[in-house]
Amino acid sequence: EAQVTQNPRYLITVTGKKLTVTCSQNMNHEYMSWYRQDPGLGLRQIYYSMNVEVTDKGDVPEGYKVSRKEKRNFPLILESPSPNQTSLYFCASSPATRGADTQYFGPGTRLTVL
Amino acid sequence: GEDVEQSLFLSVREGDSSVINCTYTDSSSTYLYWYKQEPGAGLQLLTYIFSNMDMKQDQRLTVLLNKKDKHLSLRIADTQTGDSAIYFCAEYSNYQLIWGAGTKLIIKP
Numbered sequence: 625e626a627q628v629t630q631n632p633r634y635l636i637t638v639t640g641k642k643l644t645v646t647c648s649q650n651m652n653h654e655y656m657s658w659y660r661q662d663p664g665l666g667l668r669q670i671y672y673s674m675n676v677e678v679t680d681k682g683d684v685p686e687g688y689k690v691s692r693k694e695k696r697n698f699p700l701i702l703e704s705p706s707p708n709q710t711s712l713y714f715c716a717s718s719p720a721t722r723g724a725d726t727q728y729f730g731p732g733t734r735l736t737v738l
Numbered sequence: 739g740e741d742v743e744q745s746l747f748l749s750v751r752e753g754d755s756s757v758i759n760c761t762y763t764d765s766s767s768t769y770l771y772w773y774k775q776e777p778g779a780g781l782q783l784l785t786y787i788f789s790n791m792d793m794k795q796d797q798r799l800t801v802l803l804n805k806k807d808k809h810l811s812l813r814i815a816d817t818q819t820g821d822s823a824i825y826f827c828a829e830y831s832n833y834q835l836i837w838g839a840g841t842k843l844i845i846k847p
Contacts, residue, residue, distance in 0.1 A: 665839055
């Protein structure tokens with residue numbers, strides 16, 4: 625089944641404890657992206673990647689890192705999480721390099737930073 | 739920067755039509771999208787419209803695009819309880835999708 629998977633789905637952590645949220649897609653898509661969703665703010669893009677070893681900042685990259693060593697994986701890293709990073713995070717992928725085509729979303733990761 | 743705006747809530751009676759509105763700022767947008775998010779789930783593409791079109795119909799869904807006013811709408815005919823969700827409008831601008839805040843559609847029996 626074609627899908628985007630994220631792990632973990634739920635995570636509660638403490639300020640400053642490094643964490644990684646994994647994202648994997650099995651559709652051979654070039655484009656991958658991370659978003660955070662906050663009430664009343666919609667989706668805001670954190671980072672995106674147009675292909676392996678190519679990553680770019682989105683609208684809210686501060687406090688986040690990403691890597692794209694393989695086409696299928698695009699992990700999101702929070703080196704020193706803070707409470708303002710408590711949010712719902714979505715990974716998405718798209719077959720179009722520029723992301724203009726349909727984006728397929730993962731189920732979301734709900735992160736709480738205490 | 740570019741911006742997309744939507745009302746946060748819409749309440750309709752079951753069986754009526756729902757019309758969700760969206761305004762955007764980038765007049766050079768090539769694609770405009772509607773995504774649906776059901777409770778506890780990720781987003782799914784509902785439909786999209788290319789900027790050289792005025793209207794697109796897909797079963798119960800009708801998308802209208804007014805480029806002059808930069809206004810996009812999604813009409814859902816015969817709204818059912820299964821249509822209860824958050825609907826996001828998005829425009830493609832500068833290699834990114836710019837998202838609205840989402841409109842929560844509430845269905846009254």
